[in-house]
Amino acid sequence: DAKTTQPNSMESNEEEPVHLPCNHSTISGTDYIHWYRQLPSQGPEYVIHGLTSNVNNRMASLAIAEDRKSSTLILHRATLRDAAVYYCILRALGGSGGGADGLTFGKGTHLIIQP
Amino acid sequence: EAGVAQSPRYKIIEKRQSVAFWCNPISGHATLYWYQQILGQGPKLLIQFQNNGVVDDSQLPKDRFSAERLKGVDSTLKIQPAKLEDLAVYLCASNLAGVEQFFGPGTRLTVL
Numbered sequence A: 001d002a003k004t005t006q007p008n009s010m011e012s013n014e015e016e017p018v019h020l021p022c023n024h025s026t027i028s029g030t031d032y033i034h035w036y037r038q039l040p041s042q043g044p045e046y047v048i049h050g051l052t053s054n055v056n057n058r059m060a061s062l063a064i065a066e067d068r069k070s071s072t073l074i075l076h077r078a079t080l081r082d083a084a085v086y087y088c089i090l091r092a093l094g095g096s097g098g099g100a101d102g103l104t105f106g107k108g109t110h111l112i113i114q115p
Numbered sequence B: 001e002a003g004v005a006q007s008p009r010y011k012i013i014e015k016r017q018s019v020a021f022w023c024n025p026i027s028g029h030a031t032l033y034w035y036q037q038i039l040g041q042g043p044k045l046l047i048q049f050q051n052n053g054v055v056d057d058s059q060l061p062k063d064r065f066s067a068e069r070l071k072g073v074d075s076t077l078k079i080q081p082a083k084l085e086d087l088a089v090y091l092c093a094s095n096l097a098g099v100e101q102f103f104g105p106g107t108r109l110t111v112l
Helices: none
Strands: A009-013 A018-023 A031-038 A045-050 A061-064 A070-075 A084-092 A109-114 B005-007 B010-013 B019-024 B031-037 B044-050 B053-056 B065-068 B075-079 B088-095 B107-111
Touching (some): A018 A084, A018 A109, A031 A061, A045 A070, A070 A084, B010 B019, B019 B088, B019 B107, B031 B075, B075 B088
Parallel strands (some): A009 A109
Antiparallel strands (some): A018 A070, A084 A109, B019 B075, B044 B053, B065 B075
């Protein structure tokens, strides 16, 4: 799987927007960009995914660079409950072959929200 | 809709002992995954099942780890014998054949 690079940690204030960057310079044409987050003492949860166009859902927005070598997860108004580790993951369309589609997690970005 | 259930939530054993973890995926989800998460790292895939068949077990340390999903629903992951390096959270996830994987709360294993 292609590799992603994220900052180890970021800090933001409550009720302000948060922009979490991810670099994936070796992304292939069939790789989707997925974001998961993991709250303390919980399993990861899906946030959003995209291929080329920017995406919005109730949790966040995903901005994808035109060359697809980087992307940014945007939390429009962070709350204390958004404090978590955020993972940027590349996942090929159809998985890695033979139906195998397990996620390859890096270390992620630890997001700290200050009240 | 009930989420992915795992038990126990915590387990403490001594090295060289055996341990088993149980997972009940979301109803109807054909695909089930086991991940190992060592402190400070992201989860690492151990094994993926599609119904009761193994799709990917390339990262499962087969000398001591085993997993089964006999009826295509529940699954168990076993470590026999445990080593100190197995200290981790063991996460189960399931998928209906869409994009999103749904994770359980995990089992935190301590090996003394």
